[in-house]
Amino acid sequence: MAPSPAILLKNGRIIDPVNKIDKRGSLLVENGKIKALFTSRQKAPSASKLVTFDLTGKWIVPGFIDMHVHLREPGEEYKETIESGTRAAAAGGFTAVACMPNTDPVNDCQSVTRFILEKAATAYAKVYPVGAISKGSTGDSLAEFGEMKEAGAVAVSDDGMPVLDSQLMRRALEYASSFALPVISHSEDLGLSRNGVMNEGFLSTSMGLVGTPRVAEEIMIYRDIALADYTGFPIHIAHISTAESVNLIRLAKNKGCRVTAETTPHYFTITEEAVRGYNTNAKMNPPLRTKNDIKAIVAGLSDSTIDAIATDHAPHSMLEKDIEFDKAANGIIGLETAVPLTLALVRKKAISEARMVALLSVNPAKILGVEGGALTVGNAADITVIDPKKRFVYREEDIVSKSHNSPFLGMKLQGRAVLTICSGRITHNDLDR
Numbered sequence: 001m002a003p004s005p006a007i008l009l010k011n012g013r014i015i016d017p018v019n020k021i022d023k024r025g026s027l028l029v030e031n032g033k034i035k036a037l038f039t040s041r042q043k044a045p046s047a048s049k050l051v052t053f054d055l056t057g058k059w060i061v062p063g064f065i066d067m068h069v070h071l072r073e074p075g076e077e078y079k080e081t082i083e084s085g086t087r088a089a090a091a092g093g094f095t096a097v098a099c100m101p102n103t104d105p106v107n108d109c110q111s112v113t114r115f116i117l118e119k120a121a122t123a124y125a126k127v128y129p130v131g132a133i134s135k136g137s138t139g140d141s142l143a144e145f146g147e148m149k150e151a152g153a154v155a156v157s158d159d160g161m162p163v164l165d166s167q168l169m170r171r172a173l174e175y176a177s178s179f180a181l182p183v184i185s186h187s188e189d190l191g192l193s194r195n196g197v198m199n200e201g202f203l204s205t206s207m208g209l210v211g212t213p214r215v216a217e218e219i220m221i222y223r224d225i226a227l228a229d230y231t232g233f234p235i236h237i238a239h240i241s242t243a244e245s246v247n248l249i250r251l252a253k254n255k256g257c258r259v260t261a262e263t264t265p266h267y268f269t270i271t272e273e274a275v276r277g278y279n280t281n282a283k284m285n286p287p288l289r290t291k292n293d294i295k296a297i298v299a300g301l302s303d304s305t306i307d308a309i310a311t312d313h314a315p316h317s318m319l320e321k322d323i324e325f326d327k328a329a330n331g332i333i334g335l336e337t338a339v340p341l342t343l344a345l346v347r348k349k350a351i352s353e354a355r356m357v358a359l360l361s362v363n364p365a366k367i368l369g370v371e372g373g374a375l376t377v378g379n380a381a382d383i384t385v386i387d388p389k390k391r392f393v394y395r396e397e398d399i400v401s402k403s404h405n406s407p408f409l410g411m412k413l414q415g416r417a418v419l420t421i422c423s424g425r426i427t428h429n430d431l432d433r
């Protein structure tokens, strides 16, 4: 690849909670790295070979890291590819994504991990492969963690499926810790959730649909916390959706248990009401819950019970979504809507700007043990520029992802990433639009 030109990001509001910076200033990017940071009192350099952006009114923040996406490659390239998925990531303000192993074949060995990383070499964002916990993610026997780690996997998970066998999960925690691999749990009791297609409650009954009770999620989170507590090894809980899940994690953290958790923008933005009309773009697992759950999740995001916002970006084509609700696939795309949906919480003062950056960058980097999360001079230049005021309607024709399955289509949103820089390379530029 040709060397990228030096870039000067001028007059933006620099928000970097790690370095305790929240002030107007400028950043100089050179040779893929952050070369210098100037606050307003110092004078930024001016040179003829610089690409300069005047970012008055915009935020300059450490590149966002989505620790939970599905890129569908290998195996389901008609839904998404590593290239199209990372283009969507860049368009949404992400400089890195961690991709779940439920591809075809499952990423449970070094050849699949290597394949993903080879494709990622020319992608629009850094790609961190997550290897499977069990071979084929069938829950029967552990995959080769060491082999996958050596090939470049950053974590292990059977996401899409829970690890039902508690002994296998215990062994996974022990085995993963010897390779310093975080374990990410998709917490779901399949006995309780079997056949469920939406949140169990009055609405599911009135729509004649089988519900998934909230306790299907909570019971497994409780087990996962108990295993982390017993073994002393850390565990990360994926996509939490209920008020009681937040409570369980809060209690566990207060007790000193090494648990971290993520939620997604859809769980703090919309409720099961979105399913009305049998809208398959509102079908996901775990399902959308209620207003009370949203309240608890927002409280958890604010008080650090929940560590990260991930999207669980799950592209599906019309083939899987334009069918009966019962039969439709679970999941929605999320990379291009995460920033505006999270900014809505900032505008409501439910979370601060710095907290937003922690949830989308600092903490995902920390949990996965990857670079990023700070605008420290010398770091790789992974930078997201946000226009918090920009209003737009989320339209199908503007979607960068190959798939269009989103419940937010047609919604008026505010704030978005207008410039994304990954290792000094501009991967998204929407400043002139």
Ligand SMILES: [Zn+2]
Pocket (backbone or CB within 6 Å): 159, 160, 161, 186, 238, 239, 285
């Ligand atoms: Zn999952």
